[in-house]
Each structure stands twice: as structure tokens, then as C-alpha cells.
Amino acid sequence: MTRQARLFAIAEYLRGRRTGVTAQAIAERFGVTVRTVYRDLDALRAGDLPLHAEQGRGGGYALDRHYSLPPVNLNAREAAVLIALGAYASRMRLLPFGETLEAALDKVRGALSVSAQRALLSVVEELKFVGVPALPAPAAVRKAVEEAWFTRRPLSVRYRRADGGSGERVVTVVGVIMERHTTLIHCVDSSTGEERHLRLDRVEQAALARSV
Structure with missing residues (x-):
């Protein structure tokens, strides 16, 4: 079995389990060493698979139970x-x-x-939409905003003000407002508690904050 195939198989194996699985059990299941299992788990985490370790009886490595949804029947x-x-x-x-x-x-x-x-x-493809697209924002900024929004973690941003100057602040994203020309981040300033609307295209840098 190639490593790529094994990574996929481990992910599916964990997805089908209701309890955690030890690294030793995974190693025995796939016929590899425990050290190899640790490297594989690190690779899965690097691929954004939500793995976590559970302690105690029935513990081990497990996937976040909210990682995937039940099948949805769409025609x-x-x-x-x-x-x-x-x-x-x-x-x-x-x-x-x-x-x-x-x-x-x-x-x-x-x-x-x-x-x-x-x-x-x-x-x-024959369906045509006519409109003015929102102003662009760097991919790294959009990814950080998404992660902060869905996890409700504080976000550190460097923001370009209307006067051309820049400022830094830590905020909590509570929503996104999409206007015709602009996407606004509805957030709460962590230092003042005030609600703010930051234009996404004016966020120059964004990263999850280590502390508030």
C-alpha cells in the first residue's frame, strides 16, 4: 500500500469509529510502525483533517464528530x-x-x-448573473477570517483606514455583510467591546490571535 493510499485509509478508518484509536492499534491495523503512524497523523493534520487525542478509557486518536455530515439526498x-x-x-x-x-x-x-x-x-451555464463583484482580498486574509468566524476565536488584523493609515486590533468575527460592492466583516473589538464593520478588502493582514 502506498503512503497516499494509507493516509486515505487511515482517515476513513477513523471516520468510521465512534471511539478513539491508539497509535499502536492503527499500526497493527495497517502493518506499519508506531513511528510511521505518528508521521501519518501529522500529515493528516497538515491537510486540515480535524484530528484530536482523547484521554482515558476508550481514548486515542479520533476525528472531530462534526467533521462530516450525514448523506444528503439531492436530485x-x-x-x-x-x-x-x-x-x-x-x-x-x-x-x-x-x-x-x-x-x-x-x-x-x-x-x-x-x-x-x-x-x-x-x-x-446559460444562467447569467450581472453585477459588480466585491473588491478582492488576499487569500490568506480570507482564510484567517473564515477560521476565526467558524471557530469563534479572536482574530488579529492590520487594517487600512479610509485616510490611508493603518491600525492593528484584535476582534471577534460575529458575521459577514455582503453589499453590492463591498464585503464587510461584522466584528467586536476585543479591547473596547465596540461593534465594528471592517471592509474585507482593507484588511491587509489577518491571523488567529494567541491571546486576547
Whole structure:
């Protein structure tokens, strides 16, 4: 078994377990050393797989139980419409979480049969949206905003003010407002408790804050 195949198999193995699995058990299951298992687990974490270690009886390595959702039964037409609307939102740069959206669209697209892809996706390509896209923001900024929003962790930002100067602050993202020309981050300033609307395109740098 190649390492790539083993990584996929370990991820699926953990996904199917309701309790944690020790590194020794994983090593025995896949016929490798414990050291190799640790390297594989590090590689899965680097690929954003939400692994954590559980302590105590029945503990071990486990996937976050909210990592994946139960199967959703969409018919081909419903899937095609979701793909069309998602692709529009991605092109218009309306959302900060572009990579997550693209990954979701790929999964929906991949669930369609070949015939459905040919028939329906060609139809939805005839759907035209006319509008002014939101101003662009660096990919690293959008990724940090997404992570802070969904995990409710504080976000450290360097922000370009309207007068051209820059300032730094730590905020908690509580929402995103999408106007016709601008995407606004609705947040709470950690030092003052005041609510603010920061323009996403004016955030020059963003990273999860170590402390508030």
C-alpha cells in the first residue's frame, strides 16, 4: 500500500469509529510502525483533517464528530442549481471562504452522474448573473477570517483606514455583510467591546490571535 493510499485509509478508518484509536492499534491495523503512524497523523493534520487525542478509557486518536455530515439526498437538478449559485458567489468574490466553497462544489459536482453533468451543467451555464463583484482580498486574509468566524476565536488584523493609515486590533468575527460592492466583516473589538464593520478588502493582514 502506498503512503497516499494509507493516509486515505487511515482517515476513513477513523471516520468510521465512534471511539478513539491508539497509535499502536492503527499500526497493527495497517502493518506499519508506531513511528510511521505518528508521521501519518501529522500529515493528516497538515491537510486540515480535524484530528484530536482523547484521554482515558476508550481514548486515542479520533476525528472531530462534526467533521462530516450525514448523506444528503439531492436530485440532479437541485445539485446543478447549487453548483451554479456557488460558482456565481465564488466569481463575484462575495464570500471570504472561497476555498471551502470550491471544495464543497467539487463534492456536489462529483456526486452527479456523467450524463447529469453533461445535461444539467450545460443548462445552468446559460444562467447569467450581472453585477459588480466585491473588491478582492488576499487569500490568506480570507482564510484567517473564515477560521476565526467558524471557530469563534479572536482574530488579529492590520487594517487600512479610509485616510490611508493603518491600525492593528484584535476582534471577534460575529458575521459577514455582503453589499453590492463591498464585503464587510461584522466584528467586536476585543479591547473596547465596540461593534465594528471592517471592509474585507482593507484588511491587509489577518491571523488567529494567541491571546486576547
